Amino acid sequence: MIERDTQAEILLALSRGPTRLLRVNAGVAWQGTVIERTQQRLVLARPYAIRLAAPGVSDLIGWTEGGRFVAVEVKGPRGRVTDEQAAFLDLVRRSGGLAGVARSVDDARAILEGRAP
Numbered sequence: 001m002i003e004r005d006t007q008a009e010i011l012l013a014l015s016r017g018p019t020r021l022l023r024v025n026a027g028v029a030w031q032g033t034v035i036e037r038t039q040q041r042l043v044l045a046r047p048y049a050i051r052l053a054a055p056g057v058s059d060l061i062g063w064t065e066g067g068r069f070v071a072v073e074v075k076g077p078r079g080r081v082t083d084e085q086a087a088f089l090d091l092v093r094r095s096g097g098l099a100g101v102a103r104s105v106d107d108a109r110a111i112l113e114g115r116a117p
Contacts, residue, residue, distance in 0.1 A: 007059055010074065010108040018065035019112060021072065026053040056084030064112055069097035072108050073111045
């Protein structure tokens with residue numbers, strides 16, 4: 001199973017009731033006036049970059065009962081956490097939030113229950 005599928009399963013299974021999780025996109029996107037668009041090519045006039053989430057922000061963020069902040073970094077079976085991701089998870093924990101790395105729905109559930117793997 002790939003990381004994207006695991007994220008979707010976690011969102012479906014655990015974003016209910018008082019808990020809400022949101023998918024965060026990281027990186028850079030481009031905006032501008034479309035000049036040409038095909039399946040293989042997109043040409044923009046007056047393009048400008050839109051910076052998405054800062055480096056290290058977890059794949060899923062949200063809140064749980066009582067408004068406690070949650071950050072879940074989703075990884076595949078062999079995926080590794082970057083230094084930036086580890087720093088973000090640590091910051092969330094030090095600030096009183098729930099945070100951890102999930103490779104499955106059960107891992108994410110453990111994070112939400114305060115028993116991060």
